[in-house]
Ligand SMILES: Nc1ncnc2c1ncn2[C@@H]1O[C@H](COP(=O)(O)OP(=O)(O)O)[C@@H](O)[C@H]1O
């Protein structure tokens with residue numbers, strides 16, 4: 001149980017000799033890169049300007065595409081990676097130079113990292129033995145953790161004799177027996193299959209209520225982030241994009257990247273006109289003019305936003321089929337059970353419209369023409385120049 | 394329809410089959426495979442199996458290279474050896490040497506490998522300097538060390554002199570000869586085991602080390618509780634090969650201290666066998682002695698693998 005404070009943290013991975021040589025070749029060979037990390041003379045900047053105050057017992061999720069610096073950040077908190085610049089405080093104490101073993105932090109690794117030569121019991125007891133905890137107390141705490149995680153039957157087995165899901169539980173068990181100040185988890189569920197992943201996600205939510213400590217959880221899966229986090233930190237290319245509650249980042253994405261990253265299926269984007277008439281704001285798309293919600297208008301007015309061409313974002317679940325409105329041609333209709341996902345072309349863009357099955361009285365066919373609209377509360381307005389949400393920045 | 398002709402075809406094929414070890418094989422397959430085995434098998438038979446059988450047979454004779462006599466004398470050779478002081482002395486020397494060599498070599502190699510596993514500067518340089526002696530031919534390096542050890546002009550005594558320490562007779566005194574050769578053989582052989590241990594250490598995934606650090610392990614505990622147990626298969630192999638090689642050691646002893654050294658203090662079992670066979674011509678006794686050495690190595694390695702086997706681990 002502890003607060004964690006990261007102040008303007010930066011991580012540079014220095015080039016090794018070989019990197020420098022191969023870098024030049026790579027530039028010519030592979031010009032299109034997925035990750036656009038900044039490269040300086042000192043090396044690759046994996047994380048920068050990372051500032052975050054984590055409250056005691058808060059559950060923070062770092063989320064972002066692969067290579068954006070999530071693991072690096074987590075490993076700096078753990079002490080496994082040196083902090084290039086910035087300050088880290090745990091429980092108010094300066095931690096930059098404290099060895100991992102003295103930070104009282106537990107971590108669950110993606111590949112579990114269970115000691116192969118020890119039984120499950122020994123794996124879980126290892127840290128307690130090192131702390132010279134009394135034998136009976138070790139026994140009690142390991143059994144208690146095993147009980148919570150439902151692994152009591154495997155205590156005498158070696159990790160090799162366990163399934164992926166069981167190993168994952170042991171890895172979590174090893175972390176919780178210690179009752180650490182901070183619990184770090186690096187993509188703990190990504191080696192599990194989809195069904196197990198959903199089960200374990202639910203278990204982590206339950207676990208969290210029982211053990212009551214500070215969590216920092218890394219994932220690339222926005223669903224995990226949304227369901228687990230008290231607050232979510234969305235990262236890209238080593239920079240924080242937005243910090244907020246799941247509702248926050250869903251309802252008020254700070255920029256185009258967050259808007260596209262959070263939510264499934266992804267938000268639809270259009271080229272549209274923002275029109276200001278006094279203190280009223282409208283967005284016009286394909287001849288449809290929709291007035292924005294009052295709170296949005298207020299924020300835009302306050303920031304003195306003028307009429308301009310913008311990127312308009314509307315989530316698929318916030319569109320509605322109507323008799324008139326924006327015209328769309330159906331490319332694919334996916335029956336999902338509770339709803340139908342219509343993949344359509346509208347205003348020159350690929351768009352998804354979600355129609356609840358209850359309303360889907362019509363049989364949608366490829367090539368059919370439909371019309372849809374959206375409400376002023378769910379329209380997200382992004383600057384064409386900066387990709388940022390015009391309401392906030 | 395289609396199953397009928399295939400059934401007909403299968404029936405005559407049955408005739409060309411042969412049963413071996415409870416399985417059925419095509420006759421021509423068996424013939425071809427025999428053809429492939431024959432050269433290797435013949436080589437094995439003539440260079441290994443027949444000589445071994447010969448050794449066993451000769452150990453029951455008084456075959457003498459000089460007088461060319463050959464009579465069967467039952468267990469007399471074995472009885473002779475067991476009553477011979479030289480035999481026991483060379484065996485004791487061998488055990489002394491092997492025990493020291495095995496312990497020091499393994500410990501030193503492990504220690505150096507752990508140091509080299511750290512991110513120290515000049516790692517590559519140290520790694521190759523430890524390995525360099527391994528690739529120098531044994532006789533050549535033995536000759537160089539004879540000079541190192543020379544009590545009058547050798548650098549070792551000179552260095553000791555500069556440090557104000559008394560010199561040593563090294564290879565020329567019964568109390569120091571065996572240990573001098575031991576020192577040489579550590580220098581000569583440790584690099585090989587360093588490389589083995591180092592590769593083992595580098596094969597241990599970082600995540601185990603990291604997990605242990607977060608679990609609160611000091612460097613010391615990390616090594617003994619996590620890394621060392623994970624190195625077990627390699628340690629096992631190093632010890633096994635160490636037993637075999639140190640009991641068989643011959644060349645450096647024969648070059649540095651021919652004829653068993655001062656007062657026979659460096660006469661090892663293999664040197665003794667050599668002496669029996671080629672100096673004295675008593676081939677029968679030499680064969681008996683060789684078989685006893687073989688039995689000893691066999692028992693020791695079996696014991697070692699029994700102790701080591703159930704504790705091996707798989708890193709996955
Ligand atoms: N040890 C390292 N040396 C050099 N670059 C590294 C190292 N570890 C990670 N990186 C780079 O830093 C960036 C961030 O990595 P990481 O934090 O692992 O991303 P994530 O966990 O978000 O997928 C990546 O581009 C990666 O290539």
Ligand SMILES: [Mg+2]
Nearest residue numbers: 070071072187
């Ligand atoms: Mg990662």
